[in-house]
Amino acid sequence: MHDAAAWIAEGSVVALTGAGISTDSGIPDFRGPQGVWTRDPEAMKLSSIEHYVADPEVRRRAWQERLHHPAWTAVPNAAHRALADLAAGGWLTTVVTQNIDGLHQRAGLDPARVIEIHGTIHETECLSCGARGPMRETLDRVEAGEADPDCRGCGGLLKSATISFGQRMNMATLEAAAEAAMACRTMVAVGTSLTVNPAAGLVGVAATHGAKIVIINDAETPFDVIADEIIREPIGTVLPALCASAAAR
Known part of the structure; x- marks a missing residue:
């Protein structure tokens, strides 16, 4: 299907999620059309x-x-559930999310694996x-x-x-996110424009430490140039398929 499935199957995956993963649950994004x-x-x-x-x-x-x-x-959608299943199978170590909706936890992800940077x-x-x-x-x-x-x-x-614009972020949370990015083998950025730091910078951190970078988003991002794979397909269908393909290897 995608090279990304083989990389995910190797384990030590971190998912960086943005508003785009929750739009299928009825929560609108901020910067989209x-x-x-x-x-x-x-x-x-x-x-x-x-x-x-x-x-x-x-x-x-x-x-x-x-x-x-x-x-x-809102209720968790197929993409949220796919990441929860990936974690349950031992491939996904951490979800770093820019979202504030709590849908990853409601999908079954252990709250200890979810870093809510915002x-x-x-x-x-x-x-x-x-x-x-x-x-x-x-x-x-x-x-x-x-x-x-x-x-x-x-x-x-x-x-x-x-965390509002102009408000200080929690340093312990940021440090945990950075540590996850440094340690992962593959980072999958899902539904995020990668224009807001420090979240976006985590992609660069992961790449610098040798991780494969997979970006699943409907529009271009500033980090496409360093991505190992870019997927423009709908998140609600491609992410579950990608995770299932990885789990079947």
């Missing part, structure tokens, strides 16, 4: 820590967006004291009429436990 930011450039402000902290209206809109986020009704929508975090809690509890407050709920511990600003 029908992406959230393509259709509504103002929506980018909701992902900017500067705008979020400075503008109460941005926070109010952000809470409404979280209340109706498609992650609450955080998770399933928890809230206080920007003042750092306290975290279940997102559902705060959304219940929003549904009860609190337009911009604050931290009940210190009164600080609450947001989802996700």
Whole structure:
């Protein structure tokens, strides 16, 4: 089928996943032709820590967006399940994901194998004291009429436990992702534009340490020039087929 199947069959695989792997689950991407930011450039402000902290209206809109986020009704698709099966078979060591939806874990992947470099929508975090809690509890407050709920511990600003533009990333999480990239034999980048660092840079890290690079994406990426194989086929069909082919070898 593809050379990638033979490389995956050798094991020690790391998958780097982006929004494209979750579109079949009903979660739109951001930069694609029908992406959230393509259709509504103002929506980018909701992902900017500067705008979020400075503008109460941005926070109010952000809470409404979280209340109706498609992650609450989305279910894992065939691509998520294929990676979970690959891990269960011992070929896949780690999934490094830019996604915040938790669908990899819901597909059956051991949470210990999932590195969420952009955080998770399933928890809230206080920007003042750092306290975290279940997102559902705060959304219940929003549904009860609190337009911009604050931290009940210190009164600080609450947001989802996700990394916004301009917000410092978790260094331990980044180090774990870099270590996985350095150690893998094959990196499969799935549904990511590879334009946002430091996630995109993990491809270069893996390549520098001798890994084969497979990119599955519907559009060109800046790392196509160093890829060992580029696959433009639909993720929901090609990734399960690729994983099944590798497992059958």
